[in-house]
Amino acid sequence: MSTPKRVRLRIDADKCQGHNRCKAILPEMIELDAYGNAQPKGDGIVPEALLEKAYLAKSNCPEFAVEIIEE
Amino acid sequence: MADGATPPKARPPVQDWATDWDHFDPAWRNDPFEIWQQLRRRNCPVASTERYMGAHVPVTYDAVKAISYDTKHFSSRRVVVRNSRIDPPQPAPPITSDPPSHKPLKQILLPPFTPDEMAKLEPKVRAICNDLIDGFIKDGSCDAAQHYARHIPVRAIALMLGVPKQDGDKFIRWIHEILELGVHDDEVSMRAGSEMREYITAQFMARKQYPTDDLITRVMHSQFMGKPIPDELAVGMILLLLIAGIDTTWSAIGASLWHLAKTPSDRDRLVVDPSLMPTAIEEFLRAYAPVTMAREVVEDTEVAGCPMKKGHMVLLSFPAANRDPAMFPDADKVLIDRKENRHAAFGLGIHRCVGSNLARMEMTVAIEEWLKRIPKFSLSGDTIWSEGTVRGPRQLPIGFG
Numbered sequence: 001m002s003t004p005k006r007v008r009l010r011i012d013a014d015k016c017q018g019h020n021r022c023k024a025i026l027p028e029m030i031e032l033d034a035y036g037n038a039q040p041k042g043d044g045i046v047p048e049a050l051l052e053k054a055y056l057a058k059s060n061c062p063e064f065a066v067e068i069i070e071e
Numbered sequence: 072m073a074d075g076a077t078p079p080k081a082r083p084p085v086q087d088w089a090t091d092w093d094h095f096d097p098a099w100r101n102d103p104f105e106i107w108q109q110l111r112r113r114n115c116p117v118a119s120t121e122r123y124m125g126a127h128v129p130v131t132y133d134a135v136k137a138i139s140y141d142t143k144h145f146s147s148r149r150v151v152v153r154n155s156r157i158d159p160p161q162p163a164p165p166i167t168s169d170p171p172s173h174k175p176l177k178q179i180l181l182p183p184f185t186p187d188e189m190a191k192l193e194p195k196v197r198a199i200c201n202d203l204i205d206g207f208i209k210d211g212s213c214d215a216a217q218h219y220a221r222h223i224p225v226r227a228i229a230l231m232l233g234v235p236k237q238d239g240d241k242f243i244r245w246i247h248e249i250l251e252l253g254v255h256d257d258e259v260s261m262r263a264g265s266e267m268r269e270y271i272t273a274q275f276m277a278r279k280q281y282p283t284d285d286l287i288t289r290v291m292h293s294q295f296m297g298k299p300i301p302d303e304l305a306v307g308m309i310l311l312l313l314i315a316g317i318d319t320t321w322s323a324i325g326a327s328l329w330h331l332a333k334t335p336s337d338r339d340r341l342v343v344d345p346s347l348m349p350t351a352i353e354e355f356l357r358a359y360a361p362v363t364m365a366r367e368v369v370e371d372t373e374v375a376g377c378p379m380k381k382g383h384m385v386l387l388s389f390p391a392a393n394r395d396p397a398m399f400p401d402a403d404k405v406l407i408d409r410k411e412n413r414h415a416a417f418g419l420g421i422h423r424c425v426g427s428n429l430a431r432m433e434m435t436v437a438i439e440e441w442l443k444r445i446p447k448f449s450l451s452g453d454t455i456w457s458e459g460t461v462r463g464p465r466q467l468p469i470g471f472g
Contacts, residue, residue: 017420017421018181018423019417019423019427020185020186020427020428021353023186024349032186032187035178035181035182035185036181036182036184036186036428056410059410059411060353060412062414062415062417062419062423063419063420064413
């Protein structure tokens with residue numbers, strides 16, 4: 001068995017253009033500012049149950065702004 | 072045709088799509104996908120034409136993205152590829168703005184279009200859709216472009232702006248004159264533009280006397296660079312919302328219904344499993360992206376080795392980017408459960424469509440309500456597509472049952 005990794009969601013604020021695709025896919029972990037730009041809620045650590053959605057949030061971002069970091 | 076109007080000048084048919092392309096050619100209008108695919112087989116992913124005083128069209132995702140991100144060589148001051156260049160270009164900010172003024176202008180429009188704001192509008196759009204369906208469901212058939220798709224975005228934007236929905240036909244005429252007829256006829260384009268500005272200015276005047284709680288009032292009273300926004304910019308912004316918010320979503324709703332009418336397996340799948348709706352809507356946006364934009368080359372440059380000269384225009388074809396097999400596996404297949412879909416239907420970079428959340432909500436609600444009430448339907452005649460800048464069905468005869 002491999003050691004369980006901690007997975008963190010990050011959004012590059014310079015790349016985000018507010019398409020809101022991540023917000024639609026992963027509302028549990030994404031918050032928007034007044035202009036619709038996305039940021040992860042809290043520390044961005046992705047719980048096991050949301051892993052699949054987190055990877056989908058990443059692979060649907062048109063600006064490649066969503067990153068998943070395996071720590 | 073109105074009395075005294077002259078028929079549009081016949082344009083010679085395209086001989087070679089790589090060196091003589093024309094997005095108003097009937098072949099492009101009916102099936103642009105095959106043309107883009109053919110152009111992608113060349114070394115240079117950018118086709119050129121001497122029409123439109125010199126213009127280019129990139130057909131790969133990478134080339135479209137590179138131009139979208141490069142605001143130094145490519146200006147947004149002109150956003151429609153036209154036969155001539157009208158000087159000075161008429162501002163419709165922020166779509167016609169470049170950095171550094173783009174961002175503060177866009178920030179005026181972004182807050183009213185967030186997903187939370189759209190959620191508040193959604194029940195009203197649902198009511199609009201059902202009201203329209205009530206009007207034709209007993210007939211057993213309808214023109215889904217003219218009797219359904221066309222009215223949804225007009226009524227929604229009229230609600231947001233605070234203008235009468237009865238003015239919708241006027242908005243649609245102006246858009247047709249600016250984006251279709253006016254591309255080859257300056258007079259038609261300029262007249263439609265000034266009629267729109269007069270209309271919006273009259274709305275401003277009325278609100279100066281009696282302020283209302285709507286988007287026009289909000290934009291009128293916004294700040295730009297620490298000062299009240301100049302009227303010319305505020306009028307241009309409302310003009311943008313009217314032009315960009317209507318035939319685009321009309322096209323997207325129509326194309327989605329066209330797909331479902333000719334693909335009963337997808338139609339039935341969505342009826343049985345509405346949880347597929349989000350991926351289906353994104354896939355319709357990818358495969359049938361209605362909107363192209365334009366840029367003006369302001370410094371000589373090259374994209375993917377293809378030279379571009381100052382003064383030429385670029386047709387920024389997000390629809391072609393969305394069909395690039397290098398970016399999307401099975402790019403020409405419509406897969407309503409496509410899981411990974413970074414489509415560019417709403418643009419890429421700083422000019423991402425300000426109304427994308429509105430468009431998505433309208434499409435979702437329009438398809439959901441249609442499928443609830445008309446779960447079985449098919450094409451019952453010829454579909455006629457718009458030409459040029461925005462692509463979608465303008466006649467879409469559909470029979471129910």
